[in-house]
Amino acid sequence: MALAASSPLILLGLFVDHAAAAWLATVLIALQPALLIAVGAGREGRLGPLAAAVSALIGILAITSLLLLWLSARETSPLAAGFPASFLVALGGFWLLPLILTSVAYVATFERFSLREEDLDTIRRIRDQQRSERQRLEKNGPTES
């Protein structure tokens, strides 16, 4: 599991004072939200219609973090339309693109994947069973079975 493997590596990067460790921690930290979405949104280990969106999110976050590291290692930061390129990269890759991607993917797949009608039926059935059991107990008291 990528999430499990990444946490000790991030920890390593936060304790070892070396550029390579910092780069590794940076890329892995950037990926954490996408990996957690994969854990939370998956059903029985499958992402179904969300697979493409989660893969795209992983790609965007990885590329953005690598670009930022590369730009920060240069002597002078290039300008784009009057703004530092690294500022625009961070804004686009860590903010705008993930915002659009995750919002659209969530809404588009909500009913058919994230919270299906059969899920709600199951939960309601359990709730109704629990209620009737509680009412039975209140009325008759506990019985040995």
Added chain:
Amino acid sequence: MPIFSKPLAVAASLAYLAVVAAIGYWSIRRTRTARDFFIAGQRIGLFVTALAAMSASFSGFLFLGGPGLTYRIGVAALFINLPVSVTAAMTCWVLAKRLRLLSEIRDVYTIPDAMACRFGSRATSGLAALAVIVGVVGYLGSQILALGRLVESIFGTRAWLGEWSLAAAMAAGLAVVLFYSIAGGMVAGVYTDLFQGTLMMLTAGAVFYQAIRVGGGVQRIFAEISQSADFGSGFLEPFGTVPVLTAMGFFFVFGVGTLGQPHVLHKFYMLRDPKQLKWMPVVLAGSQIICILVWVGIGLAVPALVASGRMAPLQQPDDAVPMFLLHFTPDLLAGLVVAGILAAIMSTGDSFLSIGSAAMVRDLPKALGRPIRDELYWGRWAVGAIAAGAAVFAYLYDDLIALLGTFAFGTFAAALAPALAVGLNWKRVTARAASASIVTGMGLNLTLEFVARQDVLPNLPRIPLASGALPSAAALAASFAVLFLVTWLDRSPQHIDEDVAAVMNA
């Protein structure tokens, strides 16, 4: 010159305080049970829930501390806000659905309640309750500190109260939060959140426009900062003024750590219908982005104004917002902003008081096997105790609002995020693993923070974190690592109740 000299600003602040006090009074009649007090009777719709979650998550930290931190470290501070792009959807996928469905079948009011249902362990839920109390004291402390600094700025109390100014200002602001939190609990909390969230968005939009206008436009702001000897072009680069690990540490703690914020997460219990979660990320992220405009606007405009000589350099970074209001906003807008900041502080403060009191009178006693009968009555006393503890802690911490907020946010994140986010989605996680993760996250965050800040024991060795690494980021990563490690090592049989398993399968 205090903001007090702007009569419209004072009038707006007093009007605001009168409205929230009225909501508190109105809510007394609507709060009859512990369910009302802690989760507003589970009868709240999408917009109110989303705005309540937004206004609970955005606080004095955002409105006062954020621009102050940006003034000190540059745009690297914005890495606290960038994850907002994914946190709303991530929270809904990972936790909101599970928590809301759990509340269909179990009497869950708090996050430790959810832990108890999932892991069937009093130790795990008790440790979660302890983490909530520790985090609440720190985070509420940052709100009280922000409130004190704001009241000082409004009334100019430093001039006539001297060294007692901050303490008196903190006490005055706290009195109003205490009134409506003790009186109305979460019913008051969510309805004031609705009012406060709306006010915060209005304020943010207006102040962003004013900041950019006063600064002469975005490009001029950038040009003046980059050409200034005080700030320079590094100020505008993500990793320009701080080490890479500081900026990415913010991204980690404030992104992933969102999954451990009990004051936000427990709002999902209140949602009337689980299907309303469909539009939650859009409404939540949208409202959050509007509010962040305050941070971005003032955070960039103030350095530009200082760089161009139109504003004197700040004596204290947390003065960025008060100084901007005092010198660069019309009276009416200053009043709106002051009311918006008060709204941000108080909406978060009342959420903390509610979850903190629930942890004290409900979760901890249950974990210790001694449940309290009259939770509503004792909950109100607990609110007072927590508020007093937080005020003392904030006064003694004596640093920037944002740094105190980062520490407290990090405590919640490191202690609760791994056990909740992974534990509610992966059935192999055991109660021991969750408990170990909570202890690691909470203990390591407190230890690293103490060692980094203490000067009582000069010979105590420093913990060798890499340059710029945040203690809370290290604690969060360690908490995740311990959760997975103990899960794999722990071969003890575990049982998940059928109804809880159904929630995890959904």
